[in-house]
Amino acid sequence: MEHSANYLGLIPLLPLTGALVIGLLHMMTCTGKPLPEKLYSTLACIGPLLSFFMALVVFFHLRDMAPEDRFLSHIAFTWFAIGDLHVDMGFLADPLSALMLIFVSFIGSLIHIYSIGYMAGDENYGKFFAYLNLFLGSMLILVLGNGPVVMFVGWEGVGLCSYLLISFYTKDTDNVLAGNKAFIVNRIGDLGFVLGMSFLFWAIGSGGFDYLSLKENTHLLTPGIGFAVCLLLFVGACGKSAQIPLYVWLPDAMAGPTPVSALIHAATMVTAGVYMVARFSFIYAHVPAAGTIVAWVGILTALLSAIFGMFQKDIKKILAYSTVSQLGYMFAGVGLAAYSAGIFHVFTHAFFKALLFLGAGSVIYALHHQQDIWKMGGLKKKMPTTYATMLIGALALAGCPPFSGFFSKDEILFSALASGHPGIWFIGVTVAGMTAYYTFRMIFLVFHGKPRDQEAYDHAHEPPPVMTVPLIILAAGAAFAGVLNLPGIFGGHMSVSHWLAPSLVEHHPHASVWVELFAMLASIAAVVVGITIAYKKFSQGAEEPVFTGFAKFGYHKFYVDEIYNAVFVQPYKAIGSLISRIFEPNVTDIHVKLSTWIYKKCGKGFKVLQVGYVRVYAIYMVIGLSLMSFFLSQSIN
Amino acid sequence: MIHDYLILSVILFCLGILGVITRRNVFTVFMSIELMLNAANLAFIVFSRVHESMDGHVLAMMVMAVAAAEAALALAVVILLHKHKGKLDTNVFSLLKG
Numbered sequence: 001m002e003h004s005a006n007y008l009g010l011i012p013l014l015p016l017t018g019a020l021v022i023g024l025l026h027m028m029t030c031t032g033k034p035l036p037e038k039l040y041s042t043l044a045c046i047g048p049l050l051s052f053f054m055a056l057v058v059f060f061h062l063r064d065m066a067p068e069d070r071f072l073s074h075i076a077f078t079w080f081a082i083g084d085l086h087v088d089m090g091f092l093a094d095p096l097s098a099l100m101l102i103f104v105s106f107i108g109s110l111i112h113i114y115s116i117g118y119m120a121g122d123e124n125y126g127k128f129f130a131y132l133n134l135f136l137g138s139m140l141i142l143v144l145g146n147g148p149v150v151m152f153v154g155w156e157g158v159g160l161c162s163y164l165l166i167s168f169y170t171k172d173t174d175n176v177l178a179g180n181k182a183f184i185v186n187r188i189g190d191l192g193f194v195l196g197m198s199f200l201f202w203a204i205g206s207g208g209f210d211y212l213s214l215k216e217n218t219h220l221l222t223p224g225i226g227f228a229v230c231l232l233l234f235v236g237a238c239g240k241s242a243q244i245p246l247y248v249w250l251p252d253a254m255a256g257p258t259p260v261s262a263l264i265h266a267a268t269m270v271t272a273g274v275y276m277v278a279r280f281s282f283i284y285a286h287v288p289a290a291g292t293i294v295a296w297v298g299i300l301t302a303l304l305s306a307i308f309g310m311f312q313k314d315i316k317k318i319l320a321y322s323t324v325s326q327l328g329y330m331f332a333g334v335g336l337a338a339y340s341a342g343i344f345h346v347f348t349h350a351f352f353k354a355l356l357f358l359g360a361g362s363v364i365y366a367l368h369h370q371q372d373i374w375k376m377g378g379l380k381k382k383m384p385t386t387y388a389t390m391l392i393g394a395l396a397l398a399g400c401p402p403f404s405g406f407f408s409k410d411e412i413l414f415s416a417l418a419s420g421h422p423g424i425w426f427i428g429v430t431v432a433g434m435t436a437y438y439t440f441r442m443i444f445l446v447f448h449g450k451p452r453d454q455e456a457y458d459h460a461h462e463p464p465p466v467m468t469v470p471l472i473i474l475a476a477g478a479a480f481a482g483v484l485n486l487p488g489i490f491g492g493h494m495s496v497s498h499w500l501a502p503s504l505v506e507h508h509p510h511a512s513v514w515v516e517l518f519a520m521l522a523s524i525a526a527v528v529v530g531i532t533i534a535y536k537k538f539s540q541g542a543e544e545p546v547f548t549g550f551a552k553f554g555y556h557k558f559y560v561d562e563i564y565n566a567v568f569v570q571p572y573k574a575i576g577s578l579i580s581r582i583f584e585p586n587v588t589d590i591h592v593k594l595s596t597w598i599y600k601k602c603g604k605g606f607k608v609l610q611v612g613y614v615r616v617y618a619i620y621m622v623i624g625l626s627l628m629s630f631f632l633s634q635s636i637n
Numbered sequence: 638m639i640h641d642y643l644i645l646s647v648i649l650f651c652l653g654i655l656g657v658i659t660r661r662n663v664f665t666v667f668m669s670i671e672l673m674l675n676a677a678n679l680a681f682i683v684f685s686r687v688h689e690s691m692d693g694h695v696l697a698m699m700v701m702a703v704a705a706a707e708a709a710l711a712l713a714v715v716i717l718l719h720k721h722k723g724k725l726d727t728n729v730f731s732l733l734k735g
Binding site for chain 1: 654657658659660661666727728730731732733734
């Protein structure tokens with residue numbers, strides 16, 4: 001039973017229209033006197049806020065329906081139809097996409113509002129908001145699409161926008177390179193997605209290529225093809241959601257303006273991979289082996305990036321690695337068929353990570369673009385609101401009860417233990433401790449102790465309300481979002497899991513209360529240990545250490561970028577130059593050169609006719625006309 | 638009788654062609670073109686007479702009007718050509734030689 005809802009198409013359309021209008025206004029005025037910033041910021045915030053409002057309408061509409069009927073769909077038009085492949089530009093809202101829709105548009109709107117303050121005075125103010133709107137619009141298409149193809153439109157859209165926004169400050173070559181890196185690494189993932197999609201169509205696409213038809217036809221999928229589809233789709237998810245081996249772009253993506261980092265890490269882009277795996281839960285449930293691989297890749301990514309995070313000194317890089325690490329948890333969750341736990345972690349993570357990034361943005365803004373945590377310190381007194389909100393974010397990220405991160409992370413770890421993967425559980429708990437350590441290392445170094453750079457400290461001040469109010473709203477979310485999915489042990493009803501149930505194919509592992517309690521206590525212990533070590537080492541004004549041994553290895557991210565450069569980039573360049581020097585001039589160019597040679601020779605032959613004297617041309621005319629008359633007279637008789 | 642007029646028309650037309658092809662002076666070429674136009678006019682008039690219709694006359698008048706207009710334009714071009722090279726020899730103007 002599906003209900004149709006015409007307004008679904010408007011949800012992505014509103015920000016996209018905003019992007020178009022703002023982009024055109026900016027293009028028309030970018031050479032002359034720029035338009036007032038108020039105009040741009042008003043236009044930019046209308047779309048996302050209206051989308052959020054309509055997401056709420058969708059939510060209440062769905063809530064009033066019976067749980068198994070919770071599907072709203074709208075077919076805007078037939079996009080293309082070739083043979084068996086019939087693709088509509090259609091939108092589908094079910095409990096899963098409704099949940100994503102609400103937090104994506106909500107956090108997206110808050111980041112838009114925050115950007116009004118953060119980007120004030122930038123010469124490309126209009127361009128920034130046009131891209132930001134386009135980013136959000138693409139993400140909403142991704143979430144709302146009713147089939148893999150429409151999802152792919154949004155998928156590519158967010159890829160493009162991340163490229164545009166990461167290299168937004170184009171004056172610096174490093175930023176442009178970071179944008180290129182993000183785009184190229186994403187393309188590798190996209191190849192996996194496209195291949196997976198093609199396999200899926202080849203196997204079971206003839207009965208319709210949207211989620212609902214695919215779900216009905218899943219039983220036709222042979223295990224081999226199913227495994228291949230799952231892995232290929234996961235390659236796509238690795239690219240977009242920064243998992244091993246394609247995580248390298250995300251830390252470099254810090255080159256963009258801070259609100260963009262918040263948007264990429266919290267609401268849009270990186271959550272797309274997790275959402276996609278959850279969306280295809282009906283296929284992953286069909287091949288549990290693929291899910292196990294997903295879970296292991298996820299948890300190893302979590303471990304690796306937590307190690308990197310412990311040694312970074314750029315405040316945004318620390319947060320970037322924490323995102324990669326948290327994404328690893330999410331994949332561990334969805335890989336172990338605990339889809340609702342994974343999606344719930346996406347949901348809570350969106351709040352506290354957006355909060356932490358926007359808080360870091362405030363710090364950077366206050367210190368005039370200083371990002372090195374070893375040059376900060378003691379900012380607690382100067383920026384009390386930022387400190388309080390970031391502390392809440394850090395507690396949530398570290399997984400400290402009762403903040404939101406605790407419940408979502410614990411749900412994943414519990415699923416790992418209950419579904420019989422103690423290895424994943426153990427790594428997960430270790431990573432939880434490491435997360436607590438590096439998060440509080442950052443908090444202590446930035447806000448506690450004595451100022452390390454007195455001049456910057458003296459100029460530091462709390463940012464304007466347009467930036468602090470979103471922080472406060474997000475802090476409330478980060479603190480209390482966990483209540484939505486309170487497990488039974490605390491007297492809750494797992495409301496989010498129940499809400500998501502109709503969209504997902506999920507097995508809830510059953511385990512005794514003692515196992516749940518044990519898992520919980522273990523992760524609390526890990527968090528406490530992590531925070532204590534960080535407190536001992538950094539709360540009393542530690543000085544920047546010189547990295548040696550393993551720490552140096554970790555600071556340089558295990559030289560993974562250098563290895564990739566040596567193993568992939570340089571050979572690729574060498575092959576390229578080989579082709580351009582040997583293959584191209586001798587093989588491909590020959591055809592082109594041959595055709596130009598033929599034309600030249602013909603031209604030389606016909607040149608003798610072009611003598612340049614007008615009377616000779618008259619002779620040609622007479623000859624031509626005579627012949628024409630002759631043949632005409634022949635045909636008449 | 639009609640044949641004689643038509644043969645005269647053809648002779649005039651061929652003279653015109655010969656003039657265009659063989660003469661080098663721009664004015665002579667131009668006059669030869671006029672000759673060809675009037676040869677055609679003669680043929681029109683003859684056929685008009687044969688068919689006892691005024692259509693040929695109308696066309697002849699039209700050709701004369703066009704010829705007059707063309708003369709105005711062509712003479713202007715000739716003056717420009719003379720200004721440009723100081724000569725009216727068509728062999729001088731051979732920029733399009735391949």
